[in-house]
Amino acid sequence: MRIEIRENPFDPWQAVADYRSSHLTIGKSGASAVFVGTMRDFNEGDDVQAMVLEHYPGMTEKQLQALVDQSMSAHNLDDALVIHRVGELKPGEDIVLVATFSAHRKAAFDACREIMEALKSTAPFWKKETLASGERWVEKNTAGW
Amino acid sequence: MRIEIRENPFDPWQAVADYRSSHLTIGKSGASAVFVGTMRDFNEGDDVQAMVLEHYPGMTEKQLQALVDQSMSAHNLDDALVIHRVGELKPGEDIVLVATFSAHRKAAFDACREIMEALKSTAPFWKKETLASGERWVEKNTAGW
C-alpha cells in the first residue's frame, strides 16, 4: 500500500503503471479499479482560474492510512495506491488518484469507490478557488453515491 | 467514444493517458473512472497457463457500441473508452479496459461499473483456458455486484 501527498503535478496513469509493475505479483490481481479526480475550470456555474489545496500535515496522512487500511481488509484487497495533490493547482491538473487491486472486480470496484468517498468526507483537505471576481473557499463536497 | 477489439497486448494506462490528451477538453471532465481486467494465473482453484479469447466479429463491436451508447446517455458522460483483447493471452496480460469521463464522480463511477457488467453479461466473448491437464472453456462469469 502506498499513500502519497505531493506538491507537484503527477501523471496518475504512469503512477498506476509503475506501482503495478513494482508492487504487484504478475497474474495475481485480476482487477484494477482506478479513480482520478481532475481540476475543472468551472464550479457551481463559475469559471475557476486556479485553486489552492490546503491540508493538515500529519493528520491527513493518518486519516488516509486508516481509511485505506479499513477498505483493504474489508474487501480483502491485494493492494491500494492513493496520491493526493496539495498546494497550487491549475485547471486540467490531477488532484487525486485512488487505485485498488484485487483478484476479483467486485472488491476492486467497491473498495475504490468507498476509499474515494471516505477521502472526500473525512480527509482534511480544503480547496480555495480563484475566480475572476476573487477567491472563495469550497464549502462542501457534493455527494458521490 | 472509442471501442477497440485487439489481438495484441496493450498498455491500458498509456491508452487512457493518450485518449485523455487527444479526446478530452482540458478542465472539463473532473472525474475519470477506469477498470482494467487482467489475466490471472489461477481460476477456480487451478493454475492457468494460457487463454484463448474468442469473439463474434461484427456482433461484438455492435453489442459494445450499444451498451456504451446507453451508459453514456444515461449518465451524461463526456466520453468513454473500451478496449478488449482477443486471441492468445498469457497470465499478467490485460484483457479489458473500461474508462469513463464525466464532470462528476458519481456518473463516472456508475457508468464504468455498469459498462463493465453489461460487457461481462452480454458482449460475445468466450474464454478457453489452458491448464496443465488440458483445455477447458470458462462456463460462466462470476457476478460483479
Next chain:
Amino acid sequence: MSINVRFFASLKERIGSAALEIDAQGITTARDVWTSASGQEADEEMLVAINKEYAALDRTVADGDEVAFFPPVTGG
C-alpha cells in the same frame, strides 16, 4: 433460400463446425434452425443472435438471415 448458421466457442466444438448454410424450407424460428443444423434438442442456456442481435429461440427467422448459437458469454 437459405439461412447462414454460425456456432461459437463450446457449441462450435460440440457441433464440429463454425458455420454452415441450411435450406430455409420448412424453417420458421431460430429453434428450427438449431434442430435442423445440429440434429439436437435446443439447450435452454444457449444464446441466440439473429443478424448479430440477441433474439429469443422462438423468434421467426427469414431467408438470408445469419443465425448464431453460442454458450453464455465469458469476456471481460
Next chain:
Amino acid sequence: MSINVRFFASLKERIGSAALEIDAQGITTARDVWTSASGQEADEEMLVAINKEYAALDRTVADGDEVAFFPPVTGG
C-alpha cells in the same frame, strides 16, 4: 500546562491565526479550547481533531494536547 490550538482553511482566516498556545487552566473540553482561543461561540458544523484524530466538541482535552478546528473537508 498548555494546549496547542490549530485552525485551518476558512476558520484560520476568520480567526486570523494558524496556531496558538493557550493556558490549560480552566479548560475541560475542546469546546472550552475553542471559546478561549477564538472568543466566539462554537459553530456546530465545525470539525474538531484532538492529537490529529477526529473528536467530538465536548471531548475532554488534556494538558499538551493539540486541538485543531476546521470547516467541512473538501478534498478529492
